[in-house]
Amino acid sequence: MNKLMRILRKKSVLLVLFLGFMFVLFVQSQWLGRWMYPIHYEDSIREHAAKQDLDPLLVAAIIRVETNYEIGRESRKGAIGMMQLMPTTADWAMKQMKLRKMWTVDELRREADPNIQIGTWYLRSLIKQYDSNTVAAVAAYNAGPGNVSEWLRSNKWDGTLESAKQQIPFNETKLYVQRVFHYYEKYKRVYGT
Template identity: 55%
Template structure:
């Protein structure tokens, strides 16, 4: 009988401890962590981009793991294509960075990717869904879809994005964006 009573007490203590832990912390952040917050915050402020959008794109692209290279050749945390990276380095007038540096150095990759998102934001007038689609499919394709009326660039019509990969990409980035903005009060 004493043995059973001890187990009940231990169970109640465990449940109480767990409840306090969940109520006193932002426990959902354990499932949706954001790494490189300082770099994301710094470059988001510099280029006037929502830091949650940057974090969401990084989460979908590489899950915050550096040194990644896609089958198509995209590099780094934000999976920038080498041609896009070279173009962005020229246009942004950023310090010259090698492709190897962009692949392995989080801050350089986040800065270049955030600058690129800023240019897409200006091109697509801040419409987040169109910006995300352009980041994946390229701004020329997205502009063509908008001009030809294939897609109107809104959340409500994501199903009309003609490329399945881009449609799925936009849905995933939007999902993480919603999670991050719900979980984190500020960046």
């Protein structure tokens, strides 16, 4: 019986040490963090975010929530590509950007770089529209600027992240804003600011 107790104690100690090691590895490991929170198309995201004076980690968080970096996605409502642009919004943005090349809906669906280019421009335009209120801009990226402007104008929502969960009228947008800023914080911890 004593021999069995010693074996169990040794195994318990080894298990506790192993779990402690795994915890430290999980919490402290940048490699593990990058594995759990990868950023695909990082060069394209950084390039286009820099051109729009955006934090590339915020752009990455939006892409993560929108499509988890899957090219070729189309939503039930018709939003296309990794950044889930509505074709009419993408067309409007390309005209506003005065691009030499106007991409087709199919190209925007299949190709990451132009989708990111237009998506970052559109996000910057929303941030300008909401006087640098990034939270309101992210909500508008999901719900549309007309809805968000109405919520702010009618005091349904005060435009802050803290009140988003209680005040945003659309459940989808409420969850969207929370998820984007959740991943944004994770990315900042893993990749730095």
